Amino acid sequence: ENRAKLFFELIQAEKKERVAAWRSWRVHLDLLNDLDELSQTKSTMRFPQENEDLTKLQKDELNGIVHPTDVLTCYNKHAAKQAMSLGDLRRAKETLRYLKNQSNELTSEGNDGCKESQCVLCLSEFGQSERAVLRCGHSFHMKPCLEGLIGRSSGWISCPMRCRIRTERKDVMIATQRCGEDESRSLRAVKGSWGTKVTRLVVDVLDIRDLGDKGVVFSQWDDMLDIVQLALAENGIKFVRATTLREIGVKTEAFFRNKDLTVLLLNVKNGAEGLTLLEATHVFMVEPLLNCGLDSQAINRVHRIGQNKKTYIHRYLVENTIEIKIDQLRAEHQAEDQQIEDAINGCKKTAINAGGIDGGFQSQQELLEMLQQ
Helix, strand or coil: CHHHHHHHHHHHHHHHHHHHHHHHHHHHHHHHHHHHHHHHHCCCCECCCCCCCHHHCCHHHHCCECCHHHHHHHHHHHHHHHHHHHHHHHHHHHHHHHHHHHHHHHHHHCCCCCCCCECCCCCCECCCCEEEECCCCCEEEHHHHHHHHHHHCCCEEECCCCCCCEEEHHHCEEEECCECCCCCECCCCCCCCCCHHHHHHHHHHHHHHHHCCCEEEEECCHHHHHHHHHHHHHCCCCEEECCCHHHHHHHHHHHHHCCCCCEEEEEHHHHCCCCCCCCCCEEEECCCCCCHHHHHHHHCCCCCCCCCCCCEEEECCCCCCHHHHHHHHHHHHHHCCCCHHHHHHHHHHCCECCCCCCCCECCHHHHHHHHCC
């Protein structure tokens, strides 16, 4: 018995050692790949030699040839690229610092998202009041903490936590800790009772309306779009909805021309293909789709060639429901790098149809895994 116990302990230790060795190998492989990528980005530059025939050089070799008259031009060009890259690196570091500060704050609050946290300036709890969030991620009371910081600043707000990142007044974000009975958070007051998902959708649409942006709301269920339509109308949001294929051309044209129309409501089966909606910069996916190709088609109505603005994708998933598993399955299918056309055509070959228009499951095993708790 002792020998058997020792044998199984040895097997477990060997498995752990293999896992550790594989992780170590993976880290070294990533490091070598990064070093190789860095080395490939370097190129040696030189002056052309006397009486050298440049026509015999390859294209990559010609890129390294600098004529004496072009030295100053090349220097300025590369100096500008360096400045742009350093700016991108600085912004990425600022974003990382912000996310770390937010993560530390959430960790200190614990698992309860509605638990009160403290202002780092006056050390008093935020409670249900609004908080001001700087670019570094630190939060303060709107009054009097932020007002005091603004009064001592001259255009730029310096964080009292000695962060290097300074914040302009227009870049200060407003957050709230107000929690509803369903543990959802909403800074805006929404008229009517529409459920957590639709209420959050209305809040987001109100936010983009204040910014002067436009968006497209996609759903695969007409009944859901009916509810969204009633919620938007109740809250004074102007929208347009295409219910049939014949109406799409007229409705989209009105959406383009009328600046007061904030969102366009579309059923995925009608509006996911063939449309160009460059006037919109926000895509609202009311529920997850199993077919990653159809999901990408809907998003690409806005995020496509010709779009010169930053686009935003809003996905609405109810925690601890099957929607989470559906979205995870969609992400797994998308990671397989399948072509969009193949994914859409593949929906006709699915083994089990689960309803809707997104094609169902690709196998019985996927259905069983989805239903497992």
